[in-house]
Amino acid sequence: MDMQKLTYLEFQEFISKKPIAILPIGAVEAHGPHLPIGTDNYLAERLSRKVAEKVDALVLPTFSYGQVWSLRNVPGSINVSNEHLTGVLTDIGKSLYKFGVRYFVIINTHVGNMTAIKEAARNLYDFYKDLKVFYFIYPGTAKITKEVRESKPMPGGYFHACEIETSYMLYLAPDYVKMDKALDDFPDLPEDFEYTPTPWDEITDTIVLGSATLATEEKGQKIIDVAVETIVKILEKTK
Template identity: 30%
Template sequence: MRVAEQTWPDLDSYVNEESLAVVPLGSTEQHGPHLPLATDHLIAEAFAHEATDRTDYLCTPTINIGVSPHHRQFHGTMWVEAPVFRDYVESFTRNLAYHGIDRIVYVNAHGGNVEHLREVGRRLRDDKTLYAIEWMWNESIPKLVDDLFEQNGPHGGPKETAMIQYLQPELVNNDRLADARDNGLTEFTDDNTRKFGARTYYDAADNTENGVLGDQTDATAKKGEEMFESATEQLVKLCQWLDEQALSDLMPENHV
């Protein structure tokens, strides 16, 4: 059930019977010469819509701009500062709590949002407003992702390429996949990102000429479909598990 498509009286029965909502979040940022800037929020929205269509849980509108200053050198990248993002997400999540929601799954598809969503979840749990957790699709199926791709890469790589090839193939520049690979960073390892144990980079442009990592030529829509189905199953199970928990069991433990 998508909240923005309902009338307010139609939502009354939901909040009287259910208390879980799904919030898709991503980014609007460069994803190399082959993928659209919308990549992350398209993926997050697809997972959130599919999972809530299967379960009839509530799905909010998508948050399209996240914490992306590390991609700022590339045209079109948009971002908000981390404290602004945290406060914004916390504020609209408190809105949901006001209407009777007491557990949230942040369906996130942008790595730059992760630590900030975790911080928001902690704030809301610490003051016992509600229980909110962050879910990242590829982290729910790590073995499958590793099995499908030889050189994956955390940004704009074959897993994200395959996902958009499956979800919105018309947005993928398949004729640029080799260029994405050859002018990007094929392997993201400690050898090329750290010195003597210290992470020496701040921005994507510090490591890769075109902003992406991995071997994009290894991507196919079929692989994208396999990942989408597998990760959606994980998200559905997470939502169902969370819905079954007693709220008191989700709140902080008492001091010893």
């Protein structure tokens, strides 16, 4: 159920019967020459809808801005600090709790958001012991991703606008993918890349980490189906 299409009375009625709300959260950042700046938002929103259909949950308007420090120097990227993001997510959770939500599900598609999301979840835990906050980012997909991947993974598991993320988009939001502009790029990461802040514009001109040309809708569907199944299974065990 799409929250923003409801009246406040319809919202109140829904929550009184199903006190579960899903917040899709993505980011505004560059995703190479073949994917839109809003890639993470499209993925979060459409993944959330698939989950909501199976657990009969309310889907909040997508929170479209995230922590994109690594790409903040690339045109089109909009960076929000962890402190601000934590505060906003905490406030959203407080509002939802006030009106009866007891299961706050955050479906995130941007790795950079996780620090702030976890901090907000901990804040809400301290405020409301009867509010269950979940945060998911493609859970349970490591095995299937390894099975469908044809390209070599980047060191440290980094991926961006690559075979995997482009496959997600080909499945969930194909109208926004420009496969004729897809390319492969495996930039040499500095030895200390994982251990010190490194703006990505210093290591790549394409903003692609991996092989986008190998992406397919079928690969995306296989991985996303597992993610949805994993989330649904966890939520159904808790409710």
